[in-house]
Amino acid sequence: MAEQKNSYYTQGLSVPETPAPGEEPAFWKQTHVVGKRLPRVDAYERVSGAAVYPSDITLPNMIYGAVLRCPHPHANVTKVDVSRAKKMPGVRAVITGQTPEAKKLKWKYNDYSGPLFDTHCRFEGEAVAAVAADTHFQAWDAVRAIDVAYEVLPFVADHNKALSDDAPDIHDSGNLVGTDEYERGDVARGFDAADVVLEQEYHTQSELHTPMELHGCVAGWDKDRLTLWESTQGVYAVQSEIAEILNLPLSKVRVIGHYMGGGFGSKLKPGKYTVLAALLARQSGRPVKLILTREETYLCTGNRPASTMHLKAGVKKDGTLTACDFTCTGPSGAYPAGGTALVDWQIRDLYACDNVRCASKDVYINAGPARPFRAPGHPQASWALEQMMDDLADKIGMDPVALRLKNIPEISQGRNQPYTTTGLKQCIEKGAEQFGWKKAVERAKAHNQTDTHIKRGVGMGACVWFVGGGGPPSTVIIKLFRDGSVNLNMGASDIGTGTKTVMAMVAAEELGVAPEVIQIEHADTETTQYATPSGGSKTVPTESPTVRNAAIAVKRQLLEMASEDLNVPASDLDYEGAQIISRNDKNKRIKVTDVSRLKKRGVVVGVGYRGPNPPKKSVNPFAAQFCELAVNTKTGEMQILRFLSANDSGRVLDRLTYDNQVFGGIVMGIGFGMTEFRQLDARQTGRLCNRNWHDYKLPTALDVPVDMESLPIEIDDPEANNTGTKGLGEPVTIPTAAAIANALFMATGIRFTRAPVNPIEMRRHLTAKKEG
């Protein structure tokens, strides 16, 4: 940038027209920065280690917290004696349910509210007491010195047994969290009209959130004001919840979360650990760092609930779906936490079908409460629906791609509203074309005719994501300094997805400045503006229009200011990045940095707000994924050879971060479909068996294909919002596992209805098939 010296502007770029005051900005026709492949604006900090994550924070006088957790899945605490722990070296704070500060506090799960320390422990890992000491070691020694007695209670760990008569009641109300029912059309009539009706039971296992950075925070008090450095997806969400629990004004709770090492839904809210850290800090008068161990996070910071699903579907010979009847049982865990949340959305909304019935049952089990997990509910039902689609296609002798294309809905049937745009058809069509679907199917089938025990298969699946349109509220501030440099201020967290980078690109597009010179301040409730947490694939469609509005607000003010210098009305002026020029008289121009009022004031502050979403329309992303794999039918080993994901998520802002999401989503889907499962010792102790990274099996680099392709299906969606963006982070992982299962079917002729399909499951089925 040497040649640009004192100018921060990218030369020679045209900048979008500034809408007149009160007018909405026009849809970008052609973009110059947006859509490019731009490395992360914070890549240096992340790679060099300069980025400070909450786990890196050390403060003067900081001490360390540790939590005593119930080792039983179900127990009553009958005694907690901390007298010995209190006297241990270095110990500065100990809190239990009897500590006055803690006694009256409540902890909530959805609409359930109970004591912070409940003597009735309903899951392994429930907090019983907490300590803070000068060192980690002292804190853990003190935890071990606490004398606790438990009355161990019978437990239930299997959601399919939770409602049986001999299951112990986890709550006085019983083990049913709630039910959800949905119906449209007449399912019985639909089945009558079908030529083929199939039904199948499907199972998926519980997955555990495994972000790189552990859950936790540093808490410090300054008189009556609490500061939290929290590894979170949303600083304002943490602020509001903690303020409510501790009964503090919002202004007295500052939450900082600049960098964070992933959450996948499990860090949308504060943890109980956040409250404990705050209490320990208050009692000790020191900042307290409380970062959980991996074992603790596996026990108590959430999971994707397991599911037992039943799907019955009918189709006509021509491929028309006539009816779908779906039921699901899933566990919230020990407290209401959305055990079946959104699980039926694929069934309700993805394919055109007039007669649909869904019923789900959310139940309690004695295990850690669920939390949203990347596309909650969706991969589960996709596992069922997409396999069923393939089976139906098989029965009526239709190609799976063709069957899906036959059933593209015109509107969102689940909401009975039109979509702003739907790329479902293009995702399937273009994805199949780019993947070489027809040829790949022929090739695999021909290969499987040859005398080899390595079989091949290709498979696909499609999806819709429940939300993904974002929406208000959001406030963003852009400051343009008198030297032309820019500061972008937003409350949203960058959870590793590249939020900072894409927002810099949006501001750069609108202001004509180079993205590198945009300094971003974000994710701090004291210094940045209100934003909802980064989840639901809504950050881009929520924040990017807001950033755009803030940039426009800057431009409008600059035009007003320049009109004084140039003596022409602002409406006659064009903002062109480096300069402001009169439309009628090109000689009348002024460099932005020469604008008098800017020079005098030193800064222009533009405030942007997120406008409303289009009324009575639904904004949703869509995807279709395709994969090819090989199965060793002697050993049950599998290798995924390639994957393609076609995504309609509206406009691509940064192609690099876009592709990151796509590849990451596929990897996670492979985990769901092939490697990951929570193993509870359900038949004996109810405790968690796999609580480390060896026993809880995330996919490794060797489990995912080198050949992954991202195919954006960009459809103009000016109605969705002013950047035409839709969410991406979740649809990318919805149909992955089902696509794999469909490919496995082609390879082996076996329907894998239980996820994950690892070599153990594969080998079992190969044997069962052989034995007929």
Added chain:
Amino acid sequence: MLPQFSYVRPDTLQDTVRHLKEKNAAIHAGGTDLIGCLRDGIMQVDKIVSLNALSDLHGIRETADGGLVIGALTTITEVAENLLVKQKYPGLSQGSSEVASPQLRNQGTIGGNLCQKPRCWYYRGEFHCLRKGGNTCYALDGEHQFHAIFGHDLICVITHPSDTAPPLAALSAQLKISGPEGSRTVPVENFYLLPVEDLETETVLKPGEVITHIVLPAPAKNLRSSYRKVRARRSWDFALAGLALALEIENDTVTRGRVYLSGAAPVPWRSRPVEEAITGRKLDAATIQKAALAVVEDANPLPENTYKMDLFKGVVEEELNAIR
């Protein structure tokens, strides 16, 4: 959280042994297994005795008769990549490269690999099971899909975790051991103890004893060796089933064969039925079929790990086809 312990790094074997004689002393080589064991609290250790100053224990050298001596502190990566190992004992090279992950292979030593503790998730978890001095084996009636189908006698159903021990045993390697009572040599095949023999320790090492070297006899002229491993995910995972072959093949006929299984039993498991099925025979389809059936002849699978029966058959078929 690690417990409290003292740490010494003696520079002579004599001092090492002296320190190790103390109560609750443990050897530290690469530490990749030991540190995890300490963190998980599965054994009481008060003193850690590092081997790292013992330079004689590093490296690989050829013996006069054409065999190899591998120092116990040689990293697994070095064993996997060493050219002499690759030439003479491909099975050991393959076994080593199947261990864990690149990082663990760079840090972990071959001596430590042979002496690593079991990976049963009850044992590594907060379960006071039989092997940790408790009175029940949780795996037997619990979640044992990863557990043994041989040699457990329904007492303790761990599988031995090492991927280097099966090829070493198949290759007739010997371990040189130093201890308070001097030195001794133990063949790898006799190094491990079944649960019926001893429930709380996995090897014949006595307190204070150190493996110093691994000695491999000169490979016979017609020796072919290999190691094949199947696991639940493709890296950083222990064997569901593994097969180490060391076969002498003359004119297509197996004249001598040693066959060891991993992921099968509480010790590297010698499969005599497979050896018998192939010795003196050509590795044709019929022999291979017989060997595949033979591999699970005396297996005693548990409800959740019967899949290992056909898995071992499949591995034997594939590998005998590959090696002939």
